[in-house]
Amino acid sequence: MTIDLTGADGSTLLFEAGDTLADTASPRPYLHPICSPAGTVLTEIAPADHPHHMGLSLALPDVNGSHFWGGKTYVPGRGYLWHNRHGRQRVVDVRPDRLCGRDGAGKTFRGRGLECTIEWIGADGESRLIEDRSITRLVSPPGGSGRKAVLRWNSVITPHHDAVISSPGAQGRAGAGYGGIFWRFPRRLDWEVFSPEAAGERSINGSSAEWIAMRSAPSTEHRSDAIGQAVTVVLRQRGPRVPWFVRTAEYPGVCPALAWCEPLRLPAGRPFGFGLEALITDEDLTTVTRVERALAEVGWER
Template sequence: MKLYSYVFLLGILFVLGSCGFGTADSGSKKNNQPTWKWEQTDKSLTLLNGENRILWRLNFDSEQDKPYFHPLRTPKGYNLTLERPKDHPWHRGLWFSWKDINGVNYWEEDPDKGVAEGRSIVKSVSIDKYKNFSAKITLHIAYEEKGIALIEEERVVEIGSPQNTEDYTIKFHQRFEILEDIRLYLEKPAKHGGVEWGGYAGLSFRASDSLVGHQFTTSSGWVNNDDITGYGEKERWMDMTAKVMGSEDYVGLTIFDSPDNPRFPSPYYVWFAKGEHAFFTPSILFDGPMDLNKGESLLLNYLVLVHDGKRSNEQLRQFENF
C-alpha cells in the first residue's frame, strides 16, 4: 500500500512538471501570464510575447549605425515607436545620436547611402539574458569621420523584466572616450515654440502614429496638449502619454535625466503636431555646444519607463533616483 502511494505521488509530480508548474522563470504560461522567449541574430535581440509577438527589439546592425529600439511595446502589447517615417527617415523609434561633431552631421542619413556623413559604427555587441527575461546589452560604438575615430563609446543597456507588471524600464549607461579634441553642437533651437529649428541630439523618442490625444507632462508640472516646436525648460523628466487609436487604453513613455549627468537637468525639446508627429528628447546641448579635449571622458545615464495606463507625477517621481 505504501509503495502504491509513493508511485502515485511520483506520477502526479511528473504530470505537474510536464505542465510547467513551478517554472516561473521558464517563460511558460501560469495564471494567464504571457509566454516569453528570446530571438537573437547578429543584427538584433528581441523579446517575444505569446505567439511570436514582439515586446521589444534592439536593432544593432553594424551596416546601419546607431542602435535603436523598434518595435517597443508596452506589457499589454501596444506599440510606442515609429521607425524611419517619410518626414524624418533618420528617426528610429527610441535611439541615441549626436547631431554635429566638429561640423560633421551624424544625425541625418544620406538617402542614397543609408548612413550619415559622420558614422556611429557598432563595433561589437555582448548580450546577457536572464531567467526573468530582463537583459543587459553592452555595445561598443565608434564615432568616425572618413575612417578616423573621434570618440569611442561603451553603452550598457539594461532592460527590466516585463513579468507581472504594467511597466518596465530601460537604463542607458554611456561612457564616451574622447580620442581627439571635439565640439558637440546643434543648431540654435526654439524655446517655447516658434519657427526656429534645432535643439535635438542625444537620447530621442519618436512616437508611433497609432497614438492620439498626446499629453506631455514634466517634473516641474508643465502639461501640454498643443502643437509645439521647442520648449527648452530644464526638467528632471518628461512623460508622453497618449490614447491608443481605436481603443480606450492609454500608454506612455517617460525619459528621466540622471542627476549625475553634466548640465543636469537638461532642457527638454518637443516636436509635436496633432495627427502628424510626436518627438521629444532631453537635450544636453540645448543651451550651447560642449567642448571636450582628447583624453577626457563623458558619462551619461538615462532611464526610460515604458508603461500601460496613465501615471501621476507622484508615481513618476519614484523613478527619479534610478
C-alpha cells in the same frame, strides 16, 4: 545584426546594429520596436516625415563637422541643405546578458540587457569617438497597479581629439537644440506631454524638468491603425541634467539635448557620461500625482 532583448513577458525589444542604413541616415545602432508590456509599439523607424529617425538611438547633428543625426544639415541663414558630411556609428562588439533587479517594494524585476562598444567614424573616415553603451530592460511581476517595464540607457563617449558637439540650436535656431538619446514615438498614436511643472510642447521644450511623461490615451477614432489601449512613457535623465527637446505637433519625439543653445566641448581622452531612463506602462497616467506614485512603485527616487 539583430539582438532580441525580449523578456519573459513577451513584449518585444530589439537591438539593431543599423549597418545597412543609407549613408544619408547617418547609420547607427537603434532600438526598435520598443513595446509596452501589453504589446503597444512605442517607436518608429524611417517615418515619411523624417526618414533618418530611427526608433531610440543616440544621434548628434554635429561632431567636429561630421553629421551623426541624418538627413539635411542646418546652415545658419540658409536653413537645411544636403551636405555630404554624414558619419556613421560602427558596433565593435556586443555583450548580451540576463539580469534582474528590485522595485521599491522589494519585488523582483526580470529582464535582459547588453553592453556594447561603438566607434563613431566621421565623414572623412577617421574615428571621432569611442562609446561604451549599456542598455537594460526590466519588467515587473504581475500584480499591483499594473505591469511596468523600466528601460535604462547609459553611454560614455571618449573623444580621440578635442571634440565640439553642436546643434542647430547652438547655431542660432531657437527651440531646435536637438541631439542626444532621441526617442522617436509613432505618429499613429496621439501624444500629450507633461512634466511636474508644465504641460504641452511649448512649455516643456527647452525646460530642465526632473521628468517628462509622454501619454497616449485610447483612440476614439475609427481608423484601421487606431488602438484602444492607453500607454504612458515617463522619461528622466541619468547624469548631468540638460534641457529637453520635445516635439508633439510636427511629429512625436523627445531627447535630452546635449548642446541645446551652445556647443558641448569635450577634451581629448576624457570620458563623458550621460543616459536616459524610461518607465513604460499601459496605465493612463493623467496627473503628476499618478506618475509619481508609479515612479515610487518601481523604486525611482527624487
